[in-house]
Amino acid sequence: MSLLLLQDIVFSWPKQLQPTVQLQRLEVAPQERIFLRGPSGSGKTTLLSLMAGIATPQHGSVSFQNQDIVPWSGSQRDRWRADQLGIVFQLFNLLPYLSVLDNVLLSARFSTARRQRAEQSGGSARQEATRLLSRLGLQEALWSRPATTLSVGQQQRVAVARALLGRPALVLADEPTSALDGDHRDQFIQLLIEEADAAGSALLFVSHDMALAKHFSRAIDLSDINHAQRQGTF
């Protein structure tokens, strides 16, 4: 059984004539580690928006555990995303006006299911958040600091802790390592994979850097599966 299955997708942004994403099939199995290579302009962010249910395709289906989420209402998809997905961006993942710990706890704030799962594994959402932060190598002294006072590498690890809090079914990571140098990059990916394993989450990692593909069980090149013409910033 697949966790997330995209079939016969055609998607174009409003006011654009050419579709940005046009693909036949993309499947993510439970707990799978997928590397998705996508240079800028290949429609990777759009694809991630489709997988996260923020954008819906004009044609085709996006099925989560055999349920098509495309016909759902916007707020149903929002709730589903809050419950089942963890997302890590390339940069600027954290709200500048919240502390490190509060940033991690945001996941539990928007989803009751996530909060309950965090409580099951950690006793309380807070304890689970601090456990994740420690595991990701962020010392207690940093937890109450404003998120923006951390280095980029530290911020990305906080973002991972937030994405993994409450064991989501799938983690989408959009070039989270692009701002890190070589050593840190591999270290970061190791940590990410370890924690995704511990949480039992599938991981879809997007990057343009093929050198990172070695950490993953499966690598897909977006330009092979996306038949839309390359253009624009997506």
Added chain:
Amino acid sequence: MALLSLAARSLLNRWGTAVLVVLSLALSVTLLLGVERLREQVRDSFASTVSGVDLIVGARSGPLNLLLYSVFRMGEPTANVSWSSVSDLANHPSVDWVVPLSLGDSHRGFRVLGTSTVYFDRYQYGRGQQLVLAQGSRFDDLFDAVLGANVATRLGYSIGDEIIVAHGAGDVSFVEHGDKPFTVVGILAPTGTPVDNTVHVSLEATEAIHADWMAGAPVPGMRLTSEQVRQRDLTPRSVTAVMVGLKSRVAVFQVQRMVNNYREEALMAIIPGVALHQLWKMMAVAENALALVAWMVLLVALVVMLTALLTALNERRREMAILRALGARSWQIFALIIGESLLLTLLGVVAGVLLLQGVSWVAAPLVSAQLGLALSIWPPSAKEFILIGIVILAGMVAGLWPAWRAYRQSLADGLGTRL
């Protein structure tokens, strides 16, 4: 709840702009409520300046002029009413009582009113409230004076003090009745009317201090001492105006007509309530202009808030994208911005009301001293609550635009950052 705390913390993060927005809203709320409070209370105060008086009679001029000098002690009377006319009026079968008023002197900027002791019984203000002596008694001796509350507090007088009356109504007078000092025998309780700013003496005393005067100046070579003047006939030759009470209010138009057609002298009678209303209508233009300006200032403050919200929106695209990725619903993004505008408006209203209370607290004694109008500070009127409601509503409506834009933006951006 969680959303509101997010909105608050996001706003706190941009506190510099927020403070300026709140400040501009607060100032506009202060102005709006202040203008409203002032016009409400000035109107009330105006209407309640004199009551229980059926007619005011004076030399023929304009009704407003007569009202201003006889009641508000403002401006100058054009001519006097002769004593024989006063007697005629008092003897009219419909007339219950008359209170003659004689103006023209002052004490350190406060008008001196020569009148009879009946004044203290008949003059009423507000809803039929009578004048009450806070200390001492009414004037009895020729050179006794009763002070209004403001005169006593501002000049620091108490019972037994001697005061000197100056000729003329101005603040600064070069001709004083220094040879005939008065003794303070009574101080009136505050009324919030021009009575507070008046020095009351007997009609005979007004006559006495001018006994050795002619045509508005001391007669050269003629000096009468206080003792000598007591021996003379001090029946006044004329007075400035007369307050009239009727046996029955039904006769008011009949007596008014009688006075207006009086053959011996050019006189005029006004009904205080009607004249007050006329005066107020004249001031309504200025009052409305003031209110209009206050609304414009509110509009400007709302535009300031709108500018701040819309500018912040671009910087906050990132914030919205993060929240959307975390599963925030689109309406929550909408609510976040509306919540922010609501929060700013509420803070502005609270600060504005506090500021107004402060200003009123400082200004009330000044207004009372200068205009004889009483400003009450608390509680705010129902109208003020309605205005506050309108301001909050307007703040929310102004927030709709940026909220809608944020909502559209969060849909269009998807997970994209477009930075």
